[in-house]
Amino acid sequence: xxxxxxxxxxxxxxxxxxxxxxxxxxxxxxxxxxxxxxxxxxxxxxxxxxxxxxxxxxxxxxxxxxxxxxxxxxxxx
Numbered sequence: 001x002x003x004x005x006x007x008x009x010x011x012x013x014x015x016x017x018x019x020x021x022x023x024x025x026x027x028x029x030x031x032x033x034x035x036x037x038x039x040x041x042x043x044x045x046x047x048x049x050x051x052x053x054x055x056x057x058x059x060x061x062x063x064x065x066x067x068x069x070x071x072x073x074x075x076x077x
Contacts, residue, residue, distance in 0.1 A: 001046070004074060009037070010065050022040070
């Protein structure tokens, strides 16, 4: 199983809505509210790149209130 961290900036006042919506996505295993330049950090766990793409492109891009994301895909070294 692989994982990625999604760094999220929300539209002002939409953090709680985005947080709740992300937790309803099956591949999202964790969401944290953070202070600073970002608003949320989400962890997704996936079996393969197709599942990752479906989650990132098919589901997360349609969450209202997300302004910007950055995806960090974890790798083994």
